[in-house]
Amino acid sequence: MSELLHLGALVPAAVGVGTLLAMRRDAGRADVLAAVLMLVGMTDAMTLSFVPPVVWFAALIAAGLALAAGRRFSPVATARPGTMVSTHLALGVISTAALILLMPAMPSSTPALVAPSHEHGAGSTMPQLVGAGLALSTVALAVVALRAERSWVHRLHHTTMAASTVAMCAIVAI
Known part of the structure; x- marks a missing residue:
């Protein structure tokens, strides 16, 4: 099941x-560039984990914030007014950063390259709550964008x- 979800995240x-x-x-x-970085980070986190998740988190947060700030002060000159591509992409990059950090380590990961993790008690639902919040916010923004884009x-x-x-x-x- 997990492999299908990984494929269901990477292909889209x-x-x-x-x-x-x-x-x-x-x-x-x-x-x-932000989208390619996000795809490379997702692929690495879901397959071989050459780079520790915390490094991907830092890189993707920086890329998402830079994209949002850059588009705020210097929009794409040829873009149509009202397009939400950069906004949705910035949210996607930042969401991906958080989800990579929360994602369970792959069993095939090289132990020397992956940051060690530990389990919290069964009552710890914070990763699920963060994931649900990110999913709902991304779907909500997608619905708004689908109505605005032609x-x-x-x-x-x-x-x-x-x-x-x-x-x-x-x-x-x-």
Whole structure:
């Protein structure tokens, strides 16, 4: 089941990167770079774990905040007014950072490269609550974006971003 959820998170994320590449007017280089970094971080965290989750967390938080701040002060010059691509992507990058940190370590991970983790008591539901909050916020923003966007490429991007985040939240909840 976990492998299907991992695949259910990675495939939509890869499609989402492809949709950004297809958006010639509304996605800038910073958007594409942030999405590629997010996909690489997800792939590493869900497969070999060469980089410790806390490093991915720091890198993705920095990328998400930089993307949001950069788009606030320097929007994509050719983007249509009202497009939500950068907003949804920034939320997705920051959500992915948190979910990578909360994700259980893969059994095939190299012990020397993975930060050690420990289990808390059965009453600890914080990861599930954080995951549920991230899933709900991503789905809510996707619904708003789907109503605002008219292009099928934009709609596909928002849908795949939400699907990928919800799959990662399900991994954390298991």
